[in-house]
Amino acid sequence: MLTIGNKTFNSRLLLGTGKYPSFDVQKEAVRVSESEILTFAVRRMNIFEPSQPNFLEQLDLSKYTLLPNTAGAKTAEEAVRIAKLAKASGLCDMIKVEIIGCDRSLLPDPVETLRATEMLLDEGFIVLPYTSDDVVLARRLCEMGVHAIMPGASPIGSGRGILNPLNLSFIIEQSNVPVIIDAGIGSPKDAAYAMELGADGVELDVRPSRDGVIVIHHDDRPSPDAPPLVELDFDQIRATTPWVPTLDEAWAAIGPTALLNIEIKNEGHEADYDPTHRTAVAVADWIAAHETGNRLLVSSFNRETLAVLKNRVPAVPTGQLAGALIDPFVVIEEARGDGHVSVNLSSARTLPDARRIVEAAEELAVLVWTVNDPEHAVALADAGVSGVFTDDPGLMVETFSGRS
Numbered sequence: 001m002l003t004i005g006n007k008t009f010n011s012r013l014l015l016g017t018g019k020y021p022s023f024d025v026q027k028e029a030v031r032v033s034e035s036e037i038l039t040f041a042v043r044r045m046n047i048f049e050p051s052q053p054n055f056l057e058q059l060d061l062s063k064y065t066l067l068p069n070t071a072g073a074k075t076a077e078e079a080v081r082i083a084k085l086a087k088a089s090g091l092c093d094m095i096k097v098e099i100i101g102c103d104r105s106l107l108p109d110p111v112e113t114l115r116a117t118e119m120l121l122d123e124g125f126i127v128l129p130y131t132s133d134d135v136v137l138a139r140r141l142c143e144m145g146v147h148a149i150m151p152g153a154s155p156i157g158s159g160r161g162i163l164n165p166l167n168l169s170f171i172i173e174q175s176n177v178p179v180i181i182d183a184g185i186g187s188p189k190d191a192a193y194a195m196e197l198g199a200d201g202v203e204l205d206v207r208p209s210r211d212g213v214i215v216i217h218h219d220d221r222p223s224p225d226a227p228p229l230v231e232l233d234f235d236q237i238r239a240t241t242p243w244v245p246t247l248d249e250a251w252a253a254i255g256p257t258a259l260l261n262i263e264i265k266n267e268g269h270e271a272d273y274d275p276t277h278r279t280a281v282a283v284a285d286w287i288a289a290h291e292t293g294n295r296l297l298v299s300s301f302n303r304e305t306l307a308v309l310k311n312r313v314p315a316v317p318t319g320q321l322a323g324a325l326i327d328p329f330v331v332i333e334e335a336r337g338d339g340h341v342s343v344n345l346s347s348a349r350t351l352p353d354a355r356r357i358v359e360a361a362e363e364l365a366v367l368v369w370t371v372n373d374p375e376h377a378v379a380l381a382d383a384g385v386s387g388v389f390t391d392d393p394g395l396m397v398e399t400f401s402g403r404s
Contacts (some may be wrong), residue, residue: 002178003178004094004126004128004147004148004177004178005094005126005147006126007065007094007126009036009037009065010036010252010253011034011035011036011037011252011256012180012253013034013035013037013256013257014035014037014038014039014067014180015029015030015035015037015038015039016038016039016040030064032291034256034291035064035256036063036064036065037064037065037066037067038064038065038066038067039066039067039068039069039096040066040067040068040069041068041069041070041071041072041098042068042069042070042071042082042085042086065092065094066092066094067092067094067095067096067128068082068083068086068092068094068095068096069095069096069097069098069130070082070083070095070096070097070098070099070116071098071100073098073099073100073112073116074099074100074109074112075099075112076099076112076113076115076116076119078099079097079098079099079112079116079120080116080119080120080123083095083097083120083123083125084123087125093124093125093126094125094126094127094128094147095120095125095126095127095128096128096129096130096150097113097116097117097120097127097128097129097130098130099112099113099116105155106155107132107152107155108129108130108131108132108152110131110132110134110137113129113130113131113137113141114137114140114141114144116129117129117141117144117146118144121144121145121146126147127146127147128146128147128148128149128150128180129141129146129149129150130150130151130152130182131149131150131151131152132151132152133151133152133153133164133167133168133171134151134167135167135170135171135174138151138171138174138175138179139174139175142174142175142176142177146177147177147178148177148178148179148180149171149175149177149178149179149180150179150180150181150182151167151168151171151179151181151182152181152182153168153181153182168181201254201258201259201260201261201295202250202254202258202259202260202261203260203261203263203369203389204216204247204250204260204261204262204263205217205218205263205265206247206262206263206264206265206279206283207220207229207230207265207272207279208229208230208272208274208278208279208282209229209230209232209233209234209237210230210231210232210233211233211234212278212282213234213237213246214246214247214248214279214282214283214286215229215234215237215244215245215246215247216244216245216246216247216250217229217244220265220270220271220272221271222240222241222244226240226241228270228271228272229244229272230271230272231271234246247262247283247286248286251290257295258295259295259296259297260292260295260296260297261296261297261298261299261319261389262283262296262297262298262299263298263299263300263321264279264280264283264298264299264300264302264305264306264309265279265300266279266280266300266301266302266305267301267302277302277304277305277308277309279305280300280305280306280308280309280312281308281309281312283298283309284308284309284312284313284316285312287313287316288312288313292316296316296317297317297318297319297341297342298316298317298318298319299318299319299320299321299342299344300320300321301321301322301323303320303334303338306318306320306338306340307338310338310339317340317341317342318338318339318340318341318342319335319340319341319342319343319344319365319367320334320335320338320340320342320343320344321344322343322344322345322346322349323346323349324346324348324349326349328343328345328349328350328353328357329357329360331343331345332357332360332361332364335364336364340364341364341365342364342365342366342367342386343361343364343365343366343367344367344368344369344389345357345366345367345368345369346368346369347368347369347370347371347376347380347388350366350368350380350385351376351379351380354366354368354379354380354383354384354385355383355384357383358383358384358385365386365387366384366385366386367385367386367387367388367389368380368385368387368388368389369388369389370389370390370391371388371389371390371396372390372391372392372395374395374396374398374399377390377396377399377400378399378400381400
């Protein structure tokens with residue numbers, strides 16, 4: 001969830017609305033992004049001229065929060081005038097402060113940004129200033145009471161990605177408000193890095209509540225002395241363990257670009273083992289109701305569970321999980337016969353023979369869990385595995401910095 005001022009959003013993606021070739025393309029981009037916040041430059045909009053084309057007329061505005069920005073302003077006074085114009089038009093009381101100080105680099109003017117921010121806060125606006133990756137400036141803005149910080153990853157329009165991750169990490173660490181990476185994002189990879197500190201995606205274990213809600217939890221109960229989750233209705237789970245999310249909440253929280261690996265838990269030694277595979281059916285129904293695109297992989301240690309899911313949603317990529325006691329070469333043949341796209345193998349079993357395993361897998365992706373040692377990660381990458389699961393994405397990003 002993302003909270004800015006008194007507003008709460010499921011998606012952490014803010015979508016710009018400028019420079020699309022047509023209103024139709026713009027409208028479709030808004031739809032598929034699943035973003036709830038749309039930004040635009042007030043100076044590029046004819047908000048008081050009904051005879052002029054206006055992309056806002058193409059959208060169901062009840063579904064979105066608008067975030068006008070002050071692009072084009074050179075001084076604090078100009079930025080305040082633009083913000084008041086947007087507010088007077090009834091668009092929103094949120095404003096992104098954007099005051100460019102250098103026409104060549106398009107970097108923001110820190111002095112005028114500070115001045116405009118102070119004036120707009122005094123006027124009661126929800127203020128989101130666009131800044132460089134200046135750590136001290138970001139701290140001063142937070143101290144003034146801004147509602148979010150929007151540092152640039154690199155100069156506007158450069159597409160250079162995140163040039164100074166260390167400064168951004170300092171800004172995130174010191175800030176008591178959301179930090180939204182703004183300019184310079186060049187690819188979905190850059191966006192994922194900004195939102196997930198470098199991880200391409202997240203793996204989540206799913207289980208059922210007694211009343212059929214899909215919840216996220218590794219073990220079958222929240223603590224050794226607690227009842228199994230499957231013996232509790234979701235309202236009871238939420239009341240006693242409010243930190244246990246639903247699959248819907250997790251999907252919203254990871255944002256619209258990160259990959260998701262759903263692991264369906266259904267093992268014979270656990271309290272929620274179900275030979276009828278109802279959780280697989282529930283996950284399949286969930287997938288059918290959501291636009292997951294190419295962002296999803298479903299895995300399980302239970303071959304029958306995966307077969308039930310594939311029967312209901314055959315196009316969804318699936319992967320066979322296997323523990324350290326199972327011969328990986330046997331798993332590869334089973335996965336190939338079952339129509340999976342990956343084998344998800346333990347690091348203990350994969351490391352000693354990684355290159356042969358990768359060669360045997362051929363078209364199947366080899367994904368290895370759980371890898372927290374940089375030396376092991378590099379060895380697996382050198383052997384040609386497709387990916388690793390880790391508890392420390394920051395360390396893995398540092399480990400693979402500069403590598404393809």
